[in-house]
Amino acid sequence: MKTNQNGFAAVLAVLIAAVVLIGAGGYFYATKTAKPISAPVTQNETVVEPATQASAQTAASDTSGWQTYRSDEWGMEIKYPETIYQKDNWCDKKTAECFISFEETKNKGQVLDWPSITIGSVTTALSPRAWIEKNQPNIRQIENQKTPLSDIKVGAGQTPGVEFASSAAAGGSESIIIQGSNNNLLEISLNASPNGEIAPAIFDQMLSTFKLVESSASNKDETYYWKPYENQKYGFSFKYPPDWIFDNSGNDWDFHLSNMNLNSDSLGCEKGFVGLEIQIHSKKAGADLKCGEERASGKKENIKIGQNQGYKIEHGGWDASCDGAGYCLALGDTAYVWVFTGADSSVGYETINKIIGSIKHN
Numbered sequence: 001m002k003t004n005q006n007g008f009a010a011v012l013a014v015l016i017a018a019v020v021l022i023g024a025g026g027y028f029y030a031t032k033t034a035k036p037i038s039a040p041v042t043q044n045e046t047v048v049e050p051a052t053q054a055s056a057q058t059a060a061s062d063t064s065g066w067q068t069y070r071s072d073e074w075g076m077e078i079k080y081p082e083t084i085y086q087k088d089n090w091c092d093k094k095t096a097e098c099f100i101s102f103e104e105t106k107n108k109g110q111v112l113d114w115p116s117i118t119i120g121s122v123t124t125a126l127s128p129r130a131w132i133e134k135n136q137p138n139i140r141q142i143e144n145q146k147t148p149l150s151d152i153k154v155g156a157g158q159t160p161g162v163e164f165a166s167s168a169a170a171g172g173s174e175s176i177i178i179q180g181s182n183n184n185l186l187e188i189s190l191n192a193s194p195n196g197e198i199a200p201a202i203f204d205q206m207l208s209t210f211k212l213v214e215s216s217a218s219n220k221d222e223t224y225y226w227k228p229y230e231n232q233k234y235g236f237s238f239k240y241p242p243d244w245i246f247d248n249s250g251n252d253w254d255f256h257l258s259n260m261n262l263n264s265d266s267l268g269c270e271k272g273f274v275g276l277e278i279q280i281h282s283k284k285a286g287a288d289l290k291c292g293e294e295r296a297s298g299k300k301e302n303i304k305i306g307q308n309q310g311y312k313i314e315h316g317g318w319d320a321s322c323d324g325a326g327y328c329l330a331l332g333d334t335a336y337v338w339v340f341t342g343a344d345s346s347v348g349y350e351t352i353n354k355i356i357g358s359i360k361h362n
Contacts, residue, residue: 063209069100074121075181075215078188080206084117084198097122097187104198115197117206120187121180123225128162128177131185154178154188155210174200176207182215223354229255230362234280236331239358241351253280257355259348269322274348276355277318277340280331291328291338292317305329306360308337316340324349331361 063079069086070077080086085105091098099120107114124131129149147165154161154176161178175189188210190203226239233252240246240257247256258275283289289310298314308329316326318340327339337359341352 079209115193274343285333
């Protein structure tokens, strides 16, 4: 029994030695051939090199594929993305400011009050700050608190502007007033609504593309900004200075225009007075052109204003102490315009001649 135990112990010792040798050899081989192991990366983690990050930022601010809105009349242009579309335009008769509006394309054709970006232009000699103080006292506030004005630079050209917040839109507005290139101010606003808002980042990107361009109005004379009058019944139109008094006494054939209110039933010729009366009359087709022959007097000469043939007579016979020339112009073959004029100086007649020169047969 003792001999068997000794034999078993010897065999066991041999087996243990073999295992140790095999294990040592395996460890030696593994340490010689193993490669470094990288740190684990989770599925949601993306490793971005600095150059790739810069490319991503460039792509986010790239506006090269955007559409361009340009107004030669207002002297400006700005870009907008495909997620935005130009909706409509309108004018505010009270402030004489005209607007265009942009809304998100996804809301196109829907009736609800959606958030918008608006651009407006108003003709004024006031600076941006002075115009805001004069015209925006009621809306330049939030929760009854007057909002501050901040000077900023807009677009690549660093055009000076003034920024302020207001309650003009139901959800609030951020507006910027910019000095235009031709005696006008430009107002660019981001308007929220109860139905949401356009991302401020989009608005900022659009502003970054803004720039002033040469205005087509810069080559036009003062009549470009005059008020228009159009008479559809007789098919004619004319323009007159925006600060003049226009009175047609509720009819569509007799118009009085002057630069002052004389506060009298009869026309006078006070110092600085400039005025005229325009009457429209029907005539038989083919009949000779005759205007106020019973009242007019003096030298007569044929004239043509635009496409309107007619004549000018030295004294039109106006009931004013400074009665001036009379003008008779045909409107087609069945109507004519008879114009009385009066002014206390030759300077006044320069304005009168511009008004008469604007008469058109539509």
